[in-house]
Amino acid sequence: MDIESLLERLLAGERAAISEALNLVDDQRSEQREWALELLDRLSAQEAATRAHVVGLTGAPGAGKSSLLNALVESLREASSRVGIIAVDPSSQRSGGALLGDRMRLSASAREAGVFLRSMAARDRLGGLADATRASTVVLCASFDWVFIETVGIGQSECEVAQLVDSLVFVAQPGAGDTLQFMKAGILELPDIFVVNKADTGAVADRTRTELGGALQLAEASATPGWKPPLLSASARDRTGIEEVQTQIEAHAEATRASGDFARRRKEGQLAFATESLLRRYGEWGLAQIGGTHEIGRRLERAEGRSAFGIVLDLGREIEAALGQG
Ligand SMILES: Nc1nc2c(ncn2[C@@H]2O[C@H](COP(=O)(O)OP(=O)(O)OP(=O)(O)O)[C@@H](O)[C@H]2O)c(=O)[nH]1
Ligand SMILES: [Mg+2]
Known part of the structure; x- marks a missing residue:
């Protein structure tokens, strides 16, 4: 196993090397696992590891996370940013088409050289999903400016994904009553940015936005000093509000780094x-x-x-x- 050369190829953004490394860090056999840990340790020491920014995108099934991500990726690509994506499917109960659907929805931009998409399924996984996601994230950080992790969730999984990312974006589904569930779970403090998607649905989206805004006023202050989590409206379908989402992600990236919260x-x-x-x-x-x-x-x-x-x-x-x- 030539870790040195794999490392070099990764830093050069070579696609074959990215796939190779992702497969290696997913390999549970003892020897491979040791090589993987060695590679991940070396990668963590690279300047690229801290230069790349990791963003989590979470929210209820069907809230529009993939659609929003697709729009964001297009917008980031216009600025020539390189984007790595990990789509996590945490539940075996979800429809078998979910992963394929994600792939198809992201396919337009994912075919480009500057974008890489990895899907991860929870089923049949020996190690923990969070660990596997973290390892894949470190690999992608070597080659990309932005790494996005899409996860479905209410409750538990937000806490888990919050530990994996530098910035957490919550995508709210209009009319889904997420807000109440969130308040009950006491995890309204976790996201750094709130986006009510499907703004094109009009009154339903407006009501959810108002509801969420009210709940946020009662929530604890953000973990990032000097940062007040913004509440945004967007439509992935009509491509409205996407630029503001990107602007706020970039602003949070700056705030969290400047305040030491990132470290x-x-x-x-x-x-x-x-x-x-x-x-x-x-x-x-x-x-x-x-x-x-x-x-x-x-x-x-x-x-x-x-x-x-x-x-x-x-x-x-x-x-x-x-x-x-x-
Ligand atoms: N009207 C409207 N529909 C949208 C919008 N964004 C996404 N959708 C639709 O919502 C459905 C789910 O979108 P996805 O992007 O797959 O949602 P998701 O959150 O990634 O879903 P899962 O990964 O399955 O949890 C699809 O039918 C989309 O076409 C939007 O801005 N407006
Ligand atoms: Mg999705």
Whole structure:
């Protein structure tokens, strides 16, 4: 396995290398997994890793996330930005056509060289979906300016995706009563930007916007200092309000970076990844061999250029050595 050359080809944006790397980080076999962690560790140290901005797009099924993304990608491509997309299908209950549908809806722009789309299905996945998504994100960050993650969700999955991204956009479905569900779940604080899509539906969209606006006034302040999550209206169908969505995403990218919130989020994400992936592989008992979850945080603190992926590799070897001796 020539990690060095794969790394170079990735940084050069070579499509074949991107597919190769995505397959590698999805491979659960022991040896491949170690190569993958090594690659991800090397990628994390690249300037490209922090230059790229990761945006999550979440919302109820059918809210128009893919359509909105398609419009955004077109608009970003006009500015010559390179865009990587991960479409996550978290539920096996969803219609089998969902992934294919996403692919088709995004196909026009996805055929271009500057756009790359990866679909990920939750079913048949051995590792955690969040970890797999994170690994794919790191790969795409090497080659693209923007990386978008589309996930369906109300509740649990927002919390999970919030840990994976630098900016979170919530796409509201007019009339779907999302707002109430969101308030109940207490997760109105998570999104950095709110978009009521399908503005072309008129009164229904207006009512949802008013409702959401009211709920947002009661919500906690944003995690990003100095940032008040904007509430926008857009129509992916009529291509209205798209530019404003893009402008606000760019504004949040700037705000989160300037305030140090970006670094904090990435750090938290790294800790979550390392803890979850070691726990899943070795369990509480395995982790206890190296001093428990506490030790993971300590290692990350004094990591000196080693990313969470490298730490998972190191600690995994230490745990295996300890268990081998015991
Ligand atoms: N009227 C109207 N319909 C829209 C708009 N955006 C999307 N749609 C329609 O809404 C439906 C769902 O759109 P998608 O973009 O697939 O929604 P999604 O949120 O990605 O759906 P899932 O990935 O299945 O959760 C499709 O029939 C779209 O044509 C819009 O701005 N206005
Ligand atoms: Mg979709």
